[in-house]
Amino acid sequence: MARHLITSAIPYINGIKHLGNLVGSQLPADLFARYQRARGHEVLFLCATDEHGTPAELAAAKAGQPVAEYCAEMHEVQARIAEGFRLSFDHFGRSSSKQNEKLTQHFAGVLADKGLIREVSETQMYSPTDGRYLPDRYIEGTCPNCGFEDARGDQCDNCTKQLDPVDLIDPRSVISGATDLEMRETKHLYLRQSAMKDELEAWIDSKTDWPVLTTSIAKKWLNDGDGLQDRGITRDLDWGIPVKRGDEDWPGMEGKVFYVWFDAPIEYIASAQEWVDAGKGDDWQRWWRTDKGAEDVTYTQFMGKDNVPFHTLSFPATILGSGEPWKLVDYIKSFNYLNYEGGQFSTSRGRGVFMDQALEILPADYWRWWLLSHAPESSDAEFTWENFQSSVNKDLADVLGNFASRVTKFCRSKFGEVVPEGGTWSKAEKDLTLYLLLKLKKYEEQMEAMEVRKAASTLRAMWVAGNEYLQDAAPWATFKEDPEQAAMQIRLGLNLVRLYAVLSGPFIPDAAAQLLEAMRAEGADWPDDIDAALEALPAGHAFAVPDVTFRKITDAEREDWQARFSGKRD
Numbered sequence: 001m002a003r004h005l006i007t008s009a010i011p012y013i014n015g016i017k018h019l020g021n022l023v024g025s026q027l028p029a030d031l032f033a034r035y036q037r038a039r040g041h042e043v044l045f046l047c048a049t050d051e052h053g054t055p056a057e058l059a060a061a062k063a064g065q066p067v068a069e070y071c072a073e074m075h076e077v078q079a080r081i082a083e084g085f086r087l088s089f090d091h092f093g094r095s096s097s098k099q100n101e102k103l104t105q106h107f108a109g110v111l112a113d114k115g116l117i118r119e120v121s122e123t124q125m126y127s128p129t130d131g132r133y134l135p136d137r138y139i140e141g142t143c144p145n146c147g148f149e150d151a152r153g154d155q156c157d158n159c160t161k162q163l164d165p166v167d168l169i170d171p172r173s174v175i176s177g178a179t180d181l182e183m184r185e186t187k188h189l190y191l192r193q194s195a196m197k198d199e200l201e202a203w204i205d206s207k208t209d210w211p212v213l214t215t216s217i218a219k220k221w222l223n224d225g226d227g228l229q230d231r232g233i234t235r236d237l238d239w240g241i242p243v244k245r246g247d248e249d250w251p252g253m254e255g256k257v258f259y260v261w262f263d264a265p266i267e268y269i270a271s272a273q274e275w276v277d278a279g280k281g282d283d284w285q286r287w288w289r290t291d292k293g294a295e296d297v298t299y300t301q302f303m304g305k306d307n308v309p310f311h312t313l314s315f316p317a318t319i320l321g322s323g324e325p326w327k328l329v330d331y332i333k334s335f336n337y338l339n340y341e342g343g344q345f346s347t348s349r350g351r352g353v354f355m356d357q358a359l360e361i362l363p364a365d366y367w368r369w370w371l372l373s374h375a376p377e378s379s380d381a382e383f384t385w386e387n388f389q390s391s392v393n394k395d396l397a398d399v400l401g402n403f404a405s406r407v408t409k410f411c412r413s414k415f416g417e418v419v420p421e422g423g424t425w426s427k428a429e430k431d432l433t434l435y436l437l438l439k440l441k442k443y444e445e446q447m448e449a450m451e452v453r454k455a456a457s458t459l460r461a462m463w464v465a466g467n468e469y470l471q472d473a474a475p476w477a478t479f480k481e482d483p484e485q486a487a488m489q490i491r492l493g494l495n496l497v498r499l500y501a502v503l504s505g506p507f508i509p510d511a512a513a514q515l516l517e518a519m520r521a522e523g524a525d526w527p528d529d530i531d532a533a534l535e536a537l538p539a540g541h542a543f544a545v546p547d548v549t550f551r552k553i554t555d556a557e558r559e560d561w562q563a564r565f566s567g568k569r570d
């Protein structure tokens with residue numbers, strides 16, 4: 001039995017995630033976790049909410065709530081929606097946890113001891129009226145480029161020019177509107193990533209099996225321009241993990257917090273500690289410490305492309321730089337972007353379909369299937385309502401759902417709700433099992449390699465083969481001349497329903513469970529042997545006709561949804 005540690009990029013707290021976020025991180029991670037569990041391996045699947053930083057403060061202010069309270073509520077909301085999508089996390093933690101605070105302070109202390117942290121003096125906007133430094137996003141003013149009056153400190157939304165707060169004409173505080181802003185000197189900690197460039201590069205170079213998307217982004221950051229830069233890991237904010245050197249205060253760093261991208265990946269480890277502290281597990285170190293049992297763990301991370309630099313360079317710099325025996329990632333599966341109807345999904349602009357809305361209109365499996373079978377792997381992909389309707393109707397309703405329904409209903413009408421007896425396999429059945437055997441091996445290889453789209457298409461090919469077999473065998477016609485042969489065909493069909501349920505579980509867990517229950521299948525073990533799997537339900541075994549597994553999406557619904565989700569979410 002292998003041991004798999006699996007993490008999904010942790011979703012940011014400032015709102016409900018869209019379908020792009022889902023397919024770029026949590027959903028494929030869940031697919032892989034479910035597959036490895038189905039293969040009998042030991043899995044620890046972790047995720048969390050990413051709660052620190054300015055956008056969380058801004059979102060809380062907009063909601064009129066204290067930021068801690070806002071984050072606690074949004075965490076619950078995200079956890080509930082994740083359950084709705086059947087994301088099978090062993091633990092869904094919070095980067096604002098006590099465990100993460102301690103661990104983040106620990107890493108900063110160890111890195112400082114190793115000489116990998118330096119102090120830098122810089123100037124930053126300070127607002128005496130607000131009594132605080134203002135991050136770029138807290139400053140607005142007139143754009144020097146286009147004259148737009150509400151340009152932000154980091155960028156003008158009108159002309160898209162990247163800005164520095166000092167560029168703005170008549171800058172003002174977003175919090176109070178105060179205009180008496182001044183530049184003040186402030187000290188920050190920088191992680192000396194540049195000192196670790198060679199070590200990081202050698203490590204990346206050793207990962208010859210990683211997706212090109214992952215390694216090409218890492219290489220770009222390592223070598224473009226002046227090469228890998230040191231990175232500020234502290235901020236003048238209230239909301240975040242207080243800067244400490246291990247358990248000790250850090251002279252000169254009073255009132256400062258760690259930068260959100262420093263503490264967020266450390267939460268992958270802290271989430272395992274939270275899992276234990278919540279009484280769900282008894283040993284987190286055997287997953288995370290190579291000196292305490294984690295040397296045989298395979299660790300896989302899932303994320304969208306914008307997260308790759310932090311996972312290939314910054315977080316490994318923290319882990320490697322500590323010199324402590326922490327588990328390093330073995331494989332980083334990264335994704336391109338899913339776009340929405342000719343544009344981008346966007347949380348800030350409320351564009352696209354969001355996870356809560358998706359579940360209001362259709363069950364999780366419909367979305368899981370479409371998203372995974374169209375995952376943006378080798379390039380960006382696009383969600384359109386037409387494509388969604390046609391894929392769901394073809395793959396799920398016409399192929400899988402229809403197969404289960406025809407086989408079970410025909411059996412009930414001619415033989416009753418028990419697996420019928422008699423008949424022997426002919427060439428058609430042997431050909432089918434051989435085909436399924438080949439496809440199954442392919443499916444396993446693709447799932448192991450996390451080739452999500454290809455695995456979906458292989459699974460679909462197995463469903464299609466069953467449908468074609470049924471069409472050709474035509475038990476309804478056979479029955480008239482040779483009821484025993486028809487019984488054999490239907491017996492095989494019922495066993496195929498069970499087999500499909502077992503194999504489809506990672507993609508469409510609810511439908512899989514529903515079909516297994518209807519088939520009254522005792523075990524749902526992964527098939528070692530196709531022939532045996534196709535005789536798992538013996539003659540005389542009782543079953544029930546399942547309720548409709550998948551329904552079709554009508555044109556009227558599609559048009560309705562297309563209109564409803566064309567504007568901005570409020």
Ligand SMILES: Nc1ncnc2c1ncn2[C@@H]1O[C@H](COP(=O)(O)OP(=O)(O)OP(=O)(O)O)[C@@H](O)[C@H]1O
Pocket residue numbers: 009010011012013017020021022023024025302303304305306307335336337338339345346347348376
């Ligand atoms: N359109 C997209 N398609 C695929 N993955 C995406 C997309 N947008 C974001 N992601 C990924 O989703 C995961 C969670 O993202 P996160 O919560 O940080 O939101 P985000 O990247 O700020 O997205 P947005 O700006 O749209 O809110 C990350 O791994 C990110 O790379």
Ligand SMILES: [Zn+2]
Pocket residue numbers: 143144145146147148151156157158159160161
């Ligand atoms: Zn402008």
